[in-house]
Amino acid sequence: MRASARDILRSWSPADESQDPLRLTYLSYLDAVPEAVQRECAAGHITASALVCDLEERSVLLTLHPRIGRWVQLGGHCEAGDQSLTGAALREAQEESGIDALLIDPVPLQLHTHPLTCSGGVPTHHLDVQFLVRATPGSTAHISDESLDLDWFRFDELPHGVDDSVQQLVAAARVRLSS
Template structure:
């Protein structure tokens, strides 16, 4: 029961973005196979929630220079047992940025990504099954850099390649620009 909302959203995503059917199918299979998919303790991997957080004008996205991965990425992280993946994504964005006035732009999944997290200290290599939503900052855009980041920055979406060449980030750029046109 606790996975039904996510499974329903994933099936809708598969129809909305048919060219990403393989990723959606992999994620659906993962969620169906693992009742504990929202738990970080699932060592093969787990569900994470992310926020493509845009400014009021929709021209800039807030990125974190992730401390552990040493990369510029969207805000997000572990669901930690929260089966409401939108709430988990919002909570991660709040924790990583300090911005409280986050508005969900659309309740549908914006993007999916499955990526390998390398082994680190006592944690084995595993996969993050990342479910991404668009949030918008409609008021104060001032942020606070958390201990999880080297830095945060509002990045002009048109110039995203100055910060990253990560395909999933560039895919979100393309999707966002397509949605705005």
């Protein structure tokens, strides 16, 4: 999994040049910390998330996260069975949305680092690699036990109080989808 993360980040050329220093930081972290993709790495760990889009409705699927109490994209920790970051992001999106028929773009959309407290109450940082995922027409989402709520929001009508990081992720997705 660590090798996959390195390969993805080495080959990725961010559309937004301001993402490149963060990409290089992630690569340095992966080189320096053998357990960088493991949830148990208290200093911080690589995570994978997915912005699920319904292109027909021009909307995104967001989850009301129980721990932080805000609407965010789907995603989470890499697990032992994950073979790649792309696979981890897709697995998380399927688990958290209840939608099996999702199509993932294997090229990262953007990176985002954020502090939080994981299970066990230990403060850490998520070094999140964010992917664009497309829902197939007619997909119906089902709330999982990892969410307080799950809902579709139009690209230009995100919920009140959504973080700037989610707004930036949606903006990046719109740029990619228009090209």
